[in-house]
Amino acid sequence: MTGGRFPGIAGILFDKDGTLIRYxxxxxxxxxxxxxxxxxxxxxxxxxxxxxxxxxxxxxxxxxxxxxxxxxxxxxxxxxxxxxxxxxxxxxxxxxxxxxxxxxxxAVPVTDMRVLFRRLKAQGLKIGIASSDNESSIRRTAARFEIDGWVDFVAGYDSGFGTKPEPGMLLGFCESTGLEPRQVAMVGDNAHDLHMGHAAGAGLKVGVLTGTGTRETLAALADICIDDITVLQSLLQG
Structure with missing residues (x-):
């Protein structure tokens, strides 16, 4: 379990495009x-x-x-x-x-994802990726950036969990990892990511500014807006 500014968060569900890679x-x-x-x-x-x-x-x-x-x-x-x-x-x-x-x-990554994911896993966090892209594309992205070994859950629009902004992908992440929605941070660059977080009861909704969303389009839906995912480590670190 992590501490930091948002104690109780034990898992992160990432959007892919605009969140892990620059849109x-x-x-x-x-x-x-x-x-x-x-x-x-x-x-x-x-x-x-x-x-x-x-x-x-x-x-x-x-x-x-x-x-x-x-x-x-x-x-x-x-x-x-x-x-x-x-x-x-x-x-x-x-x-x-x-x-x-x-x-x-x-695809152009936001950061060195191997380094970031290794550090997040070292904090004890479960990690998932939920995208409106197809599952094959997500898995190939994870393999290309060598983070597939640190990803506990993958869901695309064709994976059987429904589509954003429905709650199914986040609830699927919880079922797969044993977490409660209140323990999950939903991280994305568009309103539908944050709407999914709200619908599923995510404990933290994080808007990122590396995609098409802006602070203006995300602020009302997010608990916090950050420049990019590299901030997450310090945000959640106990």
Missing amino acids: DESWGPVNREAARIASAGDADLEPRLLLAAGMDPVSGQTRADSLLAAGNAAEIALGFAAAGSPIDAAELTVLLDDLFVRAVEY
Whole structure:
């Protein structure tokens, strides 16, 4: 059990994109490729799809809590279809999931995750990752950054725990680790991460500013907002 400013926290459930990896650097090119795939060769359609899903095609900025920032492959596919993609949403979901798995190779970590996760585990914390990405992508990310040995639980939108902002992923983490929700810190960069934390009864909701969320969009939902996940060690250290 840890002490620090938030005593009683014994586990951390991390979002992935924008939390463990930097969103713009990692996902900007991937979002553009997703729109290219969905446009089926129509160059004029690509920017319209990006805008509809939440990314400015000129600046590359992605809007907080938009489809691209917070949605899973199935939701993004439906959004692209509604915005004019000629590809069937079910087929497009498969294409996007494949793209998102390949995108792992281009992910830019927020910090040296091996060092951070080793230190968090040394504090006795259970660690999980819950993402709107698919489970294969999450596991490949953990393997690429050599943190899979310190991760006790993984859940993607296709893992059977439901999708954010429903509480299922956090409750699944608790069932897997033997923790109570009040012992868990939910850490994420979007409102749906924090809404999941509220829905599940998480003891601590932490907003991070390395993704698409801002202090303004997260402050009302989070118990605390931090610049990035490197602060967690001192925040929870007894």
